[in-house]
Amino acid sequence: MALVEFKGVVKRYETNISVNHLNLEITQGEIFGLLGPNGAGKSTTIHLLAGLLSLDGGEITLDGYSTAKNPLEVKRRLGLVPQELAIYPLLTARENVTFFARLYGLKGSLLKERVEEALEFTGLQKYAKDKPQSFSGGMKRRLNIACSIMHRPKLIIMDEPTVGIDPQSRNHILESVKKLNAMGSTIIYTSHYMEEVEAISTRIGIMDQGKLVAHGTKEELIQQAGLKERLMLECNRFTEEAAEEIRTHPRITFFQRREDSKLELVLQESQTYLQDILFILSKHGLALQKLTRVEPDLESLFLSMTGHTLRDGV
Structure with a gap:
């Protein structure tokens, strides 16, 4: 069953076509690794799906809801872990997660339960009262994830979540991705690290110059390329x-x-x-x-x- 559908998606910046008639289905329950160099259109594709950019053509749906016609329904089902940290350095870790939980409408005992669950899942519970301005790069990345998963989204987008962190934190995040997937979330994962995508993805898409060059399992892609x-x-x-x-x-x-x-x-x-x-x-x-x-x-x-x-x- 397709959870996400891109149908003829186009995004232009003046004369430059950043996403060029993209057609893609992402199945519920998979980890979809999205590869491409800078300027390939990966981040633009993700921002279009998350509703951060408007379409110039085509349609995107998540769980049957259109990003253009039903943006709030899409956002309720979506967790975005952006490449740039989206946390508040002067709030504690718990306050950060609580703030984003309230944005998703969580209240009362459910809010407290989900906040503690997200902190425990990312290994930050014992740092819950600390402010992220004192955190290492890896801990900040993990807090970024906690703020994006506390509402148990159907789809989690992770855009370069391991940039600039130590190997131990990288391994923690990769294991977290697999656990989130096992718990029922579909994952879209972008990275410049081939070994990460190869280790966790059930299917891979390759973008170049705004186009989807190929997609499939690693074995299918290798067969297509005749390697x-x-x-x-x-x-x-x-x-x-x-x-x-x-x-x-x-x-x-x-x-x-x-x-x-x-x-x-x-x-x-x-x-x-x-x-x-x-x-x-x-x-x-x-x-x-x-x-x-x-x-x-x-x-x-x-x-x-x-x-x-x-x-x-x-």
């Missing part, structure tokens, strides 16, 4: 003659020499034709010291689909 496992061969050295003979082998679809002693290859039916490569090495008096198989990853997938790495321009 194969790479072989890393290491000898004490590679002669020019041996390297050239390997490079021109008819079943080699990718060849890159890395230093004098390493070659990176993609072979069609690698198991079958690997014997050919070993024969070439033997013929030139070279001994294979190390062979490593490298499965396609999100970095190589992104590069193949957009022509640049995720952090280009960051």
Whole structure:
């Protein structure tokens, strides 16, 4: 069942099209990782869904409600964890969460229950009386999350929630994302960190220049892109003659020499034709010291689909 639907969504800034006829469905219960370099349209897409920007074309619905026609119903079902911290440094952690809980209409015993629940979930209960101006970057990020989840939203949008924090806090946030999903929330997660998206996402979307280049599971995207496992061969050295003979082998679809002693290859039916490569090495008096198989990853997938790495321009 689709919880979120983008239908022909367009957003322009003068002559620049930031989101270019976006069509996408996000299923209830999934963690959807949204990847793209700066300027790809990720943040604009998120802001359109959250009702922070108006559409120039198309329609967005959340749980059947239109962001244009029923903005309050959409906001009631939505929790936004923005990239820029949205907390008040002079209020205590508990006061921050309470303030946002009241904005969502929570009152009385339910308000107190949900505030304490959010603080406990983010590991901030023992700091509830402290002001975030004394918090570390990671603690501020966790408070940012607490302020966005206390109303138990159907959809939680996390826009670069781990920027500039320590590894321990990053791991805490990633585990929190998985727990929130297990508790019933659908997650849209944007990041410049491939390993984060790869670790938590059930499905991935890749945006570039305002368009959705591809979306699906990691395995589906790799299959669509036609990526194969790479072989890393290491000898004490590679002669020019041996390297050239390997490079021109008819079943080699990718060849890159890395230093004098390493070659990176993609072979069609690698198991079958690997014997050919070993024969070439033997013929030139070279001994294979190390062979490593490298499965396609999100970095190589992104590069193949957009022509640049995720952090280009960051």
